[in-house]
Amino acid sequence: MTKVLDRRPRAGHTDAVRRHQLLRMRGRSVAWVPPALLLVAITIADFNTTGEFRIISWIVLVPGIAAAICGVWGTAVFAVLALVTYVLADNAWPHQYRTGLPDFILVAVGGVLATLACAVRMRGERRMLHMRDVAETIRRTVLRPLPPDWGGLDHAAVYLTADVDARVGGDFYDIQPGPHGTRALLGDVQGKGLGAVEAAAALLGTFREAGYHQAELATVGARLEVRMLRHREHTTALGRDDGDRFATAALLGFPEADPGTVDVMLFGHDPPLVVGSGGVRSLPPGDGLPLGLVELAADGRPHVHRVPLAPGETLLLTTDGVTEARDADGAFYPLADDVARAVAADPRTAEPRRLVAFVRDRTVRHCGGRLADDTTVFAVRRAVRQVVAAEAEHGRLQS
Structure with a gap:
């Protein structure tokens, strides 16, 4: 059939598909780039601040960003990297300027929660993609090509x-x-x-x-x-x-x-x-x-x-x-x-x-x-x- 396809923007289940397409370059995923850049930027910024104004605890944002655009394993890797980077960066400062155990717990818990949130997101996206396939099958059955x-x-x-x-x-x-x-x-x-x-x-x-x-x-x-x-x-x-x-x-x-x-x-x-x-x-x-x-x-x-x-x-x-x-x-x-x-x-x-x-x-x-x-x-x-x-x-x- 000479069928003109719908070019009107869609929302809902296709958002996941569109997002993954935007985060690919030459067939390879680049979803890891934003959280990696954020990890590096926070670490560099922390070393260029005074001891009274430490921002290394902001590194908890890294697994949070990864949870929104990466897979579960990718988010887990960034959660571990954030925790390790926090420990290394914090210990590089003199003792009186270290943020210590409270922020360590914050980064660790943030990484765990981000990984769990990513698992929930991935499950929801898989369900939406499945529902899209079901709806497409219904459409092709009712309005056959x-x-x-x-x-x-x-x-x-x-x-x-x-x-x-x-x-x-x-x-x-x-x-x-x-x-x-x-x-x-x-x-x-x-x-x-x-x-x-x-x-x-x-x-x-x-x-x-x-x-x-x-x-x-x-x-x-x-x-x-x-x-x-x-x-x-x-x-x-x-x-x-x-x-x-x-x-x-x-x-x-x-x-x-x-x-x-x-x-x-x-x-x-x-x-x-x-x-x-x-x-x-x-x-x-x-x-x-x-x-x-x-x-x-x-x-x-x-x-x-x-x-x-x-x-x-x-x-x-x-x-x-x-x-x-x-x-x-x-x-x-x-x-x-x-x-x-x-x-x-x-x-x-x-x-x-x-x-x-x-x-x-x-x-x-x-x-x-x-x-x-x-x-x-x-x-x-x-x-x-x-x-x-x-x-x-x-x-x-x-x-």
């Missing part, structure tokens, strides 16, 4: 979570090729937390099966609706308080027999933007309620709308993390206008990869990096060679 040109589509996506410590939330997207054409889905589960992730995984699982087997896009939409209702019934039976959860979604179908069109079903979701060298236009708003709320609809399930799609035009789908992004004055991000200006200045912006990167960067800049909700930007278009092949086959059949 998509191969380039998957299902005959050029595509790109970026997913930013509002919680910088999380790797996945309630937004979801996927592409499913099949014998009845390629289908694409983007959605947003109401709420946050693991319950939203669970609902997103359930809907994606249904989409991957129904999108492949079902001939009609409306049937795929119906299967998604039923799956959401079943998921709500299950969570309610478990006594959980998220049994009224729902999801907005945009379901797309790219029929092989008609390469110049796209089928669209909207379940309470904003209509996609069609972005091309000729400008930006929005598809008609949908007539469906979010998944899980079909009983409130007077006309039942939404209809499938087939709309023309010119070669090279890209469908841009976003979740409300983009459309509801606000600046410092409370103004919403003007997505359509901003994209239209960018395409007018450079028509190559309509390419999925460039388009997704542009929307991501502009959204984050508009809200000052403070995303209020999970944010997904998803762009798809028919691969040019697939359009040419389909039109040639369509012409051959008509002749």
